[in-house]
Every structure is written in structure tokens, then in C-alpha cells.
Amino acid sequence: MSIEALAEKARAGARLNEAEALEMYLSAPTPLLGQLADQQRWKRHPDRAVTYIIDRNVNYTNVCVARCSFCAFYRPVGSPEGYVLGFDEIFAKIDETIALGGGQLLLQGGHNPDLPLEWYEDLFRAVKSRYPAFRLHALSPPEVLHLSRLAQTTVPDVVRRLVAAGLDSIPGGGAEILVDRVRKLLHCYSKASADEWIDVMRHAHRAGLRTTATMMYGSVETPAERIEHMGRLRALQDETAGFTAFIAWSYQPEHTLLQGVEATAVEYLRTLATARLFLDNFPNLQASWVTQGAKVGQLSLAYGANDMGSVMIEENVVRAAGAAYCMDEIEIVRNIEDAGFEARRRNMHYDVLGGPVFRERQVPRLLELAVARADGHRSVPAELINYPARSRAERDRRTRT
Amino acid sequence: MKEQIQEAAARITAGYRLTDEAIGALAETRDILTLGMLADEARRLRHGTDTTFVRVAEVRVPLDDGARLEIPAAAREVRISDRTDSLTTLIPHVRRVVAAADGVPVSAFSLEALEAQAAISGRRLADLLAALRDAGADLIAEAALDQLSHAEHALEQVRKAGLGLARLTVQHTAGTAERLEHIIRARALQQSLGWIESFAPLGRSWPPGAPSTGYEDVRQVALARLLVDNIASIQVDWGRYGPKLAQVALTVGADDVDGVSPVDDTGEGRRRSPLEDIRRNILAAGLVPVERDGARRRVMS
């Protein structure tokens, strides 16, 4: 089919198949892709609203046995740079988040063999008893899978236990590209195959949880594999309708084993626009200003995105790989309004909570992102002793101390 | 709004003047896709898919006494910047840079700084420019149309001194009206001068904490291409705005990339070639990279 015929099909709101979406991605002029995506975006969101959330991205540990080749964040077990945040440190971060008008933690971390399922249950319970209304958007599918392996129980059981402890929703991290050829090349097949990632999400949706879905593109995959990834997500969404949003972000090569170069801004906008056309059952598409910067992040609103993602209070993973963009609520709202939209604060379920917090009360300005821990802070949380250590390195450390 | 933009573009293409109302609508539109598409068409009519870029070695003067001055071999323009407060003492330094440039075009200083210095020192701008030319400089590095006291006169002096101008620039932009004013001013200057080859429409500095937005930048580049149709090249600065915005600018009317480093980045233990990077970005925007030098001559690679 010609690009014009495909464009007509998209304009009419008909579903594109994978081959058609690939053809559009590869060959449609960038402004045409943008216009088609923009039309679909307006059909879904005719009210001029662009949403964002105030939450805090907390990485509770950087110790990880998965060792994905695209990751600059993890440290191997026993590394002197490895850390686990203590419950008190996490509470302090929640206090800061609440002060900035936030109501949720996005909690993700490495696959640390010395943190058993009980540690997570205790943490979630402790958070919920201190902050009953506070939301926990936590543990991407590979982390859930890791816990099921550690605890030698099933994924539905892990999900059930975590929900009982306070889990509210699951972030779509760890998807990278849901094609096993790519996952093997990225050394992330063993942490979760494409089927396993999808399966965790299926169980989460069946358990009544809402989740997001991500795509890390621009590493070793082909354009066809990007579309295949979106195809897997679309199929599951047809089945469960459990995804709230799709977030595409470009692979950040600095400090990684895999190295390489970052995909360009135009490739990002084309990928985003194609996602808006192809993922016709996803209500929301987030702009990845964290990897693209504020300017291209704002331009995403013309290429299919209807959400500016999170007011980043803290970021460790993408920053470790070279990107360090920062926008506080004032900046995010300025960008939304400058593009002609109305800024609406939301929760993870995309329920609108209200307008900007800084217009209601004074909040501190955030001119740089916080980190998980200050440099040189090496303390080990006291409560860790309550949980059995699995790794030799951790057992040796405990013996020494 | 879309119809308004298309009608405005049709008038521009047909060589008609736009009404103030039509220009105002263009300057305020949030429909950056339509605007960008029209500007891209205008750019393709003029340049096709060719996208020029220049690798620039920045040299600050005064040079340290006795220090060896090495110009990276990949530089296609040597740009002298920094202090212009006492040009007479800097002229020997300019000579040293010109000698080290070994035939690579040399651009020097901003015209507004030279104009200001002339006013302070009581010397004629024409004399300062002549001194620069005699020292071997080929071009004035930039002229910010919002900073010059007598832009037209100062630019005429550049021409009379036998120097070129690397690019017409804008220093500050704040607000739609001011941005539009700059574009109209650039067009008017060229109407009376006729020899300006390149216009860089994005502000070179911005108030702390309030940088321009992506929409503003796209609109400014696209408007510059559509309205300043008497200047051949619309330029964007790679180093100043970063690869992401610079690449997007190339899809909405810009055709030339300034400020590409001539030196490989070996930071973080990883070699990165700016040449590979710029070519990759231009190709990924569906355009064809063409290297040029400071005198706008194409470099054969």
C-alpha cells in the first residue's frame, strides 16, 4: 500500500497491521507522521488537557545480578559502590515528595539476591502504615519474576502478596524490546524473556492492577523489531485493557558495556508518532523529556504524546547512562501551556487531581535532580540483618561486621 | 488556523507581502507541524536535501605568551573570540591566529562589540575593521541585529572593509512580538544590503531559568525560512542548542549547521567523532550532509 493510502487508513481510524506500521515508520515524511499522530491524539483527548504526575523515582538498590549490557546503573554483588536504601531513607524521600505535592513513589531497583520478598512486603506495609494515601507504583515485571524465583513461588502469588502489602500498580520497565533475539543480545533474556514479561503483566492486570508499558529502542534492534514489540503490547492490551500508558525512550549508551550511539531526536519523534498510530488501544502516550530534553520533550506533544510524564525529583538510571535533564513542576507546566494545552496533574490511573500545585501553594524550586544517595554515603541499613543473606559477599560482610 | 497558515505561505511563494495580521497569526500559531512543513518545502525548493555544516575551531585572544597555537587539522573555520576591548593590542594576536590557520578562513569578533569599542575609543568603526582585515581576518564572526546601534551602517562598513560576515544573529529573544520583530528586521536589512548569506534566528542567550521552548524555537526557525526569503541560508548552532534541537531545526527550515567541533570527544574513555555524529543526525533527518568551510565553499571529502 502506498504511504498516501496508509495515511488515509490511519486518518479513518482503521487499525494498521505490523507491516503497515513499519512502512509508515520507515517511509512516511516526518511531518505527515506527526500530523496523523496528532489527529489520533486529538480524537482521544479532545479537551486540550496535557497531564503530568508528581512522583519520585526511587531506586532502592543498585545491586543486581542480571547485568544487562545496556545498563550503566547496576553494581555487582559485593561491589563497594553497591547500596540498599534503608526504610528511613525511603521515608525521608516520601516526606520530600509530599512537600513537593507528590503522592507516589516509582520504586524500582536491581535484582539484589539479599533482598527477599519479605523485605519488600515489610517495606510496603511500613510505607502504607505511615502514609496511608501514598501510592506505590513499584517493581517492574523482571523484578517480580526475580522475586518469584527467589521465593520459589509463582508470579500470581508474588503479585498477590505484594498487593496485600500495599502495591498499587506496576511500572512497565524492563521491557526493553520484547523480542527474544534482541533480549539475548542485550543480556536481558535471562532476567525475563519476552513471553515472561508479557505474562507478569497479564497476571498483574488479572489481579486488578494497572500498569504502564515501556520500550527502550535504539540499541541493537531493527525497526521491524520495534514494531513487533508494540504488537506484543497491543495484543495484550486487547486481551486485558490493563495498560494505562506507553512510554518510549531511547537507549542511553554512556558508561554501558554495550556502548554505541543514541538514536537521534527525529527518530524519537517518528517512533512516538508511529506508536500513537499503531497502539490504537493505548489511551496515553508519555513524552520522554528525561531522555530527549525539555525542548524535544515539549515537541512530543505535537507528535502524539498527551502526557509529560513525571516531575522528576530523583533519577539515577538514565543519568548513569549520560542523560541528566531536569524539569520541576513549574517548567513542565510552562512547556505544556506554551504548546497551547492545559496542564492537569494526575495520578497513575490518569485520574485528574487538579491543576498545578505551585499555583495553590508555595513549593520549593527543583533546579537539579536528587540522587539515590549522596556520594560517599556507604551505610548499610540496620534492618537488613532481619533478612537472610543469600550471597556469599553479603554473608562475608555480615561476618566481618 | 491551518488554512490561515497555508494562505500565508501561498502568498509568500507568490511573492506577495503578508498582511500584519497574517504575519501575527504565523508568529503565534501552535500548529507547528503545518508551519514546519511549509518551511521545509521552502527550504527544499532552495537547497534540496543538501545540508551544510562547518567545523569550527574557537580561539580566544589574547593568546598566552609563548604558548604554541595549534589549530585542529579538521577545522574549516577558525573563529576568534573573547576580548575586543582594546583591539589595537589584539591585532598581533589575530595575525598569529591567521598564520596558524594556514589558509583556513578566519572569522573574528562580533560586530556589535567592535561598534561599541569604536564608540568608546573614539575611533572609527571602519578603521577597526580595516585593521582586522589587514591582520588577515576574512570575516566578522557574527552581527547580532538586536545589539547593533546602527546595524545597517555597521554592516555596510564590514562590506567596505572587504570583510565578509559569517552570520547575522540575534542575541536575546523574549516574547512573540520581539521574535517576530527580529525576523522582520533581518529581512529589511537584507533588502537594503543584499549580501548577507546566513541568518541564525534563535537567540544566543536567554534569561536564567527561562530558556526558550521547543515550540518557540521551531516556530522561529520556520518563520525565518518563510519570511526571510531573501537570505539564502538559515543556520542553527550545533554546540549551542545541542544535537537534538539542531536536528529538528533542520526539518523545519534550517539548512546549515554551525559550531560543529573539529576535535574528537574522548571524554568518558570513549572516542566520539563529531563528524560521524553530525552526518548521522543529518542523514537520520532524511537530508544529505555536505561539509563547507567558513567561506561557504564545499569541502570535498
Ligand code: SF4
Ligand atoms: S537494567 Fe535493571 S535488571 Fe538490568 S542490570 Fe540494570 S538494574 Fe539490573
